[in-house]
Amino acid sequence: MSTPTRFTDPHAVDVWDASFRWRSGDLLRDRTIDATWQRVAGALAANDGARGELWRRRYIEVFSRWQLLPDERLLRHAGTGRLPAALPEPQACLNLGAFVLAPRSATARFDHAGFAAAASLSVRLLDDALSLCEGEHASVGAAELAIGVMGLADALAALGLDYRGREAQLAAAAIARTLAYAVLEGALQLAQERGPGGDDADGALAAHWRDRALPPQLAEPLRRHRRHRRLTRISVQPCLALLANNASIGLAAHRARGGRPALSPEAALSAQRALAAAMQPWIDAPVEIARGDCEDRLCSGCG
Template sequence: MQSDIANHIWETKYRYYLDGNPVDTAISDTWQRVALAAAQAETESIELWQQRFYELLKDFRFLPGGRILAGAGTDKDVTLFNCFVMGTIEDSMDGIFDALKEAAITMQQGGGVGYDFSTLRPRGFVAHHRGTVASGPVSFMRIWDAMCATVLSTGARRGAMMATLRCDHPDIEEFIHAKQQSGALTHFNLSVLVTDTFMEAVSNDDDWPLIFPLEDPAAGTADLLAEWPGYEQPVPCKIVRRINAQKLWQQIMRGTYAYAEPGVLFYDRINRENNLAYRETIAATNPCGEIPLPPYGACNLGSLNLTCYVQDPFSSRAQIDMARLQADARLAVRFLDNVIDISRFPLARHQAYESGSRRIGLGITGLADTLMMLGLAYASDTGRAQAEAILQHLCHSAYAASIELAREKTPFPFFQADDYLRSPFIRRLPDKLQQQIRQYGIRNSHLVAIAPTGTISLFARNVSSGIEPVYDLSASRRVLNHDGEFNQFTIEDDAWRQWRQQHPDQPTPDYFQTALQIAPRDHLKMQAQLQPHVDNAISKTINVPQDYPFEEFVDLYRLAYESGLKGCTTYRPNPVTGAILSSDDIQSTHHCCSIEREAD
């Protein structure tokens, strides 16, 4: 029995209509449509694969990204991919507006986009050849934001974008403050690209140079050579000015403490851990941060619903059916790999790069509900250990499946065994898997990502989203309609609903922890414990109480860096963005985890 909100989501986001008339008469028709579409990538036994995919989908065990559910097997001119990073923005008017056009085309087809704006000259720079004065990257971001506001992405969804800027760009302070007024850059999430060198400078209380490449190295004296987006080799740069590193770090922290923006991406770790570091440099992510991508990179997502693998929930015998989880992970990898071959792409460059890397992002949802069904607290050592065991099994099963696909269908074209096997992530895999990769190759360069999954989790009986704790056991949630208006629903967490049905006269156990009952450090510990088993990244919001001391807040980001995370996003209620959810109402927010913004 589907809830009202689940039916509403299906009808407004995933149900297939042709000329205004419904083609999918029931949710089972949607599963069949999607299963058949994915099976079309097979060269034989198409009916068999359709049936296997249907069995995986029909009980909400596997939840493909919303673009797949909405577009697979239809006549819509849309992409099935959730996540894109666009090309390097050339620092010229032609280059800027060519990039803007590419973003509009991509969002029109349903993709969220990420951009690194570090290539654009800082405010006040004089162009050597034309003598014009640059207005800086933030000014052009406003043009992107206005474009996004006018482009309604496929279905009941507004476009979402990620903007990044290097911590050594001269306009970094303007970037930090860019969203500190209500209504500013509302379609962007912002993240600062933080380097290891900068974190060291913060620790040492050193001065920090803000730099930019010389437009014409022959026309001036370079202060240093530095890596910079858009250049294959270190480029001569000018030090525009210096700022105390600790002062700049405090500005970043004050901004995200007060306004939930900007987030932080640990640039060097992202690139160091990248399985394709031998051929690409990453400087941006998709809008919610779980997929770091190179220029014109793309990725499609899907999540296993962990609540479906709990046997004997809320009893002393409760356990995870790991064998079934591993088998489903293998099948889900094949499904997502097939999506690459059946999807349209907004741009030929996206298709070319994705065809070369065959990145996918298999993740999980319902983790918090699953732990409660097992009688474990989210903020406990045993809860985190159980979550890590699940992720480790999923990761190793996904890699084993991709190796088998490589044996059957060939490895991804960018695969180079020696270089790939030098990746720190690959070196952490079991020796058997590493040996098989050397012998057979692997079908997909990356396999695991944890997305926020808010919409598809609501669709699947309102299980907890991604690896997030339950925000509230009962809440109001509003969902965007095709006409731009909202419908509001009262919802109950699935695990709590099941508990009350089984134990109508008993008090709620202590392990039913909600997000604001969990200490921020325990949020961070869960993300850190899972990160070693995720080759892409994790979308996770660390909920921070409004009265949380600033000094402890800053310490969270230090711990995030020291714990090996690729990025960190916190959320503390504030006057500009309001609250993500409330038990009585939903306030206006454009935070990355609002239901209209997320990747699914």
């Protein structure tokens, strides 16, 4: 049984209550955040057959640890009977701060193995989401997934690294590399299980790997892969960051609510661009930079 989710920031409670808590008229359906996780995970895993319960529990586990946050559209609508008929560019966001072991200590380290497992799981989650929302018309073969990250500044601080330093850039690049390989392996395993997809992808995913050091044993499965056109995209998601106990936004040094860094806006933006450049070779779409106006871009319930 999963551990109950812990809120540590009052803004996170507010955004959950305003934006993601399921209400049906005057009836409160999601009494706790864990009820929200159970609702979303149950809907996603409903079509997974005999192993559905296994995946449902696994989704709840990563949600409740704040390691993986699903698409905002899923948080709002999955399991409510009000799903969107289409889910273009389904998103999932991995919270890097949740993968630091022994944070702020001499033995602090990033849990690449745990991160890889959650990243791989995110591919299945979004594939399930497409099937849930679009059914037999799911855009398998043309799907552009957007698996990204947030909380980089939190992770760097917990590791004792200077946000502006070269070591931070190297750590960011290593995280991006782990993400790229984990989601690729997850996608190839899923294609083996569910089929490679249609012909619409036209080798697009392989093109993203052309200049990466791809192991020979993955080259041929990737060449045949037609299930997804893209896997990774780091975008600015301040609402999800706020829900995840006000994590730092994307690759930025600042948070959705308060906690501005001691760095000047110019220095913080310059450092963020350097981190984005270090990660970009491993990310399938251009990395989005978070600017200081993110608070103005929060979802309607976060304001």
